[in-house]
Amino acid sequence: MVSAINAPKGVPDYPPPRSRDFLYVRQALAEPATRAGYEYIELPIFESTDLFIRGVGESTDVVSKEMYTFTDRGDRSITLRPEGTAGVIRAIIENRLDKGPLPVKLWYAGPFFRAERPQQGRYRQLQQVGVEVVGSDDPATDAEVISLAYHGFTSLGLQRFVLNLTSLGCSTCRPPYRLILQEFLGTCDLDQETRERAALNPLRVLDDKRETVQAQLTHAPLMIDFLCLDCAEHYASVRSYLSASGVQWQENPRLVRGLDYYTRTTFEFVHPDLGAQSGIGGGGRYDGLMADLGGASLSGIGFGLGTDRTLLACEAEGLTPFVRGIIDIYFIAIGEPARLHTVALMQSLRTQGISCDMSFDSRSLKSAMKNADRLAAPFVAILGDHEMQSNSLQLKNMTTGEQEVLPSTSQALIGHLLSPDRKALR
């Protein structure tokens, strides 16, 4: 026996039936954007390594130690995308979308890659649904983006997630605050590694998980108290639009994100039931990114939602399965004439949007029924010799168990399945 090949470390499979729920979650997370004027953008899965170094920031962990980078046959450095925003911005600039009507509102979905040690809810290939809005400073866009994510989660029935919100200030107010924070951190008793972080990106020290560190940060200065007038007004406005959108949030002035480009509004959705990982989505505003990547000086805001983790959260809350079966009618045909007729019938139904499947390999009626049950088919159509003689079929409702005779035409079936006095199929 030859040895089987395993998937590379840390990449998840979604075999059926769980794949049904995966698709359902991805659809639910994208749906709000499609109803809010966001256009879909299809993007490459690998990009020039430089894009992420310049876009995401060299000092971030994502860039410095988690990228899948390789050299292609033309000696170019290529990286499997670790996040979505940089690629969207690159595509906006390259396709001149920023020269058209503003703001540009886009959504995307697909796999991202980070070479981390895998654990629960953390994969080397992860799936996200994201949106980006470029070319607007309006606080209403901040609120809209946050609301899309929020209502994507609520539409799945999720209840236990929390939205954390803060403002990280701008190029006017953040640098002075940064100095004040660094000065404060200088008075704390910190280990070498944390001191280095304080020098490089002092904000990150604020969300250190260790109690010994947190204890010293009780009186740390917070960005939220040092916002300039513009940022303070912007933040206040975002909050009132959020209230108007029916979004509930929790202010968390210690919220810090791992990517360097964020400014002003910053947010993160967390869920308590995912093991050590809690983030199911996050994002924020970025004022300098477009310009940093060679485009017009437009600001943007966006989010990335973790499809894998959202599915885990739904499972943890007992919301799954969302999809019990994928066919509307299961056909059992006995004898060659009946099988031929059934194939024609199914083709007609499929063309008209009804999902159907049939029993193959001439199994016994009993085992075919069993199969229908396992496929969770709501209806079973049986065609045997008796039925063929009268051009009819037996239609069994698998929920109620009742069975009746219908003409064996697609029209009769569709009329019956969709008739208002019965449970409609869709």
Added chain:
RNA sequence: GUGGGUGUAGCUCAGCUGGUAGAGCGCUGCGUUGUGGUCGCAGAUGCCGCGGGUUCAAGUCCCGUCACUCACCCCA
């Protein structure tokens, strides 16, 4: 990159102080003519992760190795 845990039937796992393997679920069939779910009965399936060592004897002890997993760092 650093640390911990676990590898036994398709799945979840049991197997005490060494004596060549078990349960539940699932799967297949049967309970008479062409009808699923419930119930009853019968049945199939294991290089006990891999390699080496100790021993009369290893799923069980020792060493190594690989895989998976959880956590740290960080993030979706």
